[in-house]
Amino acid sequence: MGGTILTLELTDNDFKRISTLVYAKSGINLHHGKKELVKARLGRRLRATGCQSFEEYFNLLRNEQEGVELVRMLDALTTNKTSFFRExxxxxxxxxxxxxxxxxxxxxxxxxxxxxxxxxxxxxxxxxxxxxxxxxxxxxxxxxxxxxxxxxxxxxxxxxxxxxxxxxxxxxxxxxxxxxxxxxxxxxxxxxxxxxxxxxxxxxxxxxxxxxxxxxxxxxxxxxxxxxxxxxxxxxxxxxxxxxxxxxxxxxxxxxxxxxxxxxxxxxxxxxxxxxxx
CATH class of the missing domain: 3.40.50.150 (Vaccinia Virus protein VP39)
Structure with a gap:
């Protein structure tokens, strides 16, 4: 049985709205060079929430009352690289x-x-x-x-x-x-x-x-x-x-x-x- 593979496009406008939201909520500055990273990491959140586009996902973030998905989005975007006795x-x-x-x-x-x-x-x-x-x-x-x-x-x-x-x-x-x-x-x-x-x-x-x-x-x-x-x-x-x-x-x-x-x-x-x- 065949299935449809969803191709997600992160437009410049979608990226701008998401990066502005991330900056406002966390102070993290996502410049345009991070666009592909955002697309890859948030693509998983789209699949988890059932959103069909980044625009739909942004509207979900903007309209949710509890802020649960906002926390999950920030989890997905945060880089966690460290080691014992680093520096x-x-x-x-x-x-x-x-x-x-x-x-x-x-x-x-x-x-x-x-x-x-x-x-x-x-x-x-x-x-x-x-x-x-x-x-x-x-x-x-x-x-x-x-x-x-x-x-x-x-x-x-x-x-x-x-x-x-x-x-x-x-x-x-x-x-x-x-x-x-x-x-x-x-x-x-x-x-x-x-x-x-x-x-x-x-x-x-x-x-x-x-x-x-x-x-x-x-x-x-x-x-x-x-x-x-x-x-x-x-x-x-x-x-x-x-x-x-x-x-x-x-x-x-x-x-x-x-x-x-x-x-x-x-x-x-x-x-x-x-x-x-x-």
Whole structure:
């Protein structure tokens, strides 16, 4: 029995309307070079929703009351590429400079608050949790909390589960792998799960960086790495100045290797490439 293959065309007008909506809701700047990526990724959402065209899909997004499909669309468009201990120089700096400062502040009761903004599938906040746990192993009392946020609900569920394939954990030293991960067996063979003591340090939440946020206490450090490359200068300005407000005095902001605050008006003090201090 023959079937009809639906050929979906993303017109320039459809792309403009969708990219404008994405920018308004998330701050992500989809320039025209992203048109084919949008067509491929949203094509799956069209099939899932039964829409016959991108115009019909846009009208669905615009008219739905609950915003469920909007979240699913943003999930589909969000790039989630990360790895454990990515940009190792940042973790070296934490151990050599930031953590000694925190320890000096109060040796009897170490308190540290971190925010992984754009945490993707969890490798960054778990790397941070390992780094903290290792450095402060001999501290009499450690109160460490890491907030890990992302726009994608799907990737946050994956991150909270804390399960990674063998290839994902290859770069982790064997001693740390044994200390902080459980090796899977049977159906989980070839996979590793983050142990509870590490997972308990991290709270995963959905957060749109374009929305106003309020926190109970300021952060010692914020990591927002390889996220701002998706935003235009105006959005970057809003984001960076928001990070400044949420850091304690002397707190650090880490950005990605392809990012800098050049051309953005901000009150941070430059420390070294990709690293800034309040």
């Amino acid at each position: 190792k120089n940042h973790f070296d700096y934490l151990e050599q400079v930031v953590f000694p400062e925190i320890l000096e502040r109060n040796r009897k009761k170490v308190k540290i608050r971190c925010w992984s903004a754009g945490c993707s599938s969890g490798e960054e906040p778990y790397s941070l949790a390992i780094c903290i746990s290792e450095y402060f192993r001999s501290a009499p009392y450690l109160d460490a909390k890491i907030l890990a946020t992302d726009l994608s609900t799907a990737i946050l569920k994956q991150a909270a589960d804390g399960v990674y394939s063998e290839s994902k954990v290859q770069g982790i030293p064997i001693t740390l792998l044994r200390r902080y991960f459980r090796k899977g067996f049977g159906r989980r063979d070839g996979y590793y799960q983050v142990k509870d003591r590490l997972r308990n340090m991290v709270t995963f939440k959905r957060h749109n960086l374009m929305e106003q946020a309020s926190f109970l206490e300021p952060f010692d450090l914020i990591m927002c790495r390889n996220v701002m490359i998706y935003f235009d200068k105006a959005t970057q300005h809003t984001l960076v100045n928001g990070f400044y407000r949420h850091l304690r005095k002397g707190g650090r902001l880490f950005v990605g290797h392809a990012e800098s605050l050049t051309g953005i008006e901000h009150p941070f003090t430059y420390v070294q490439p990709t690293l800034y201090r309040k």
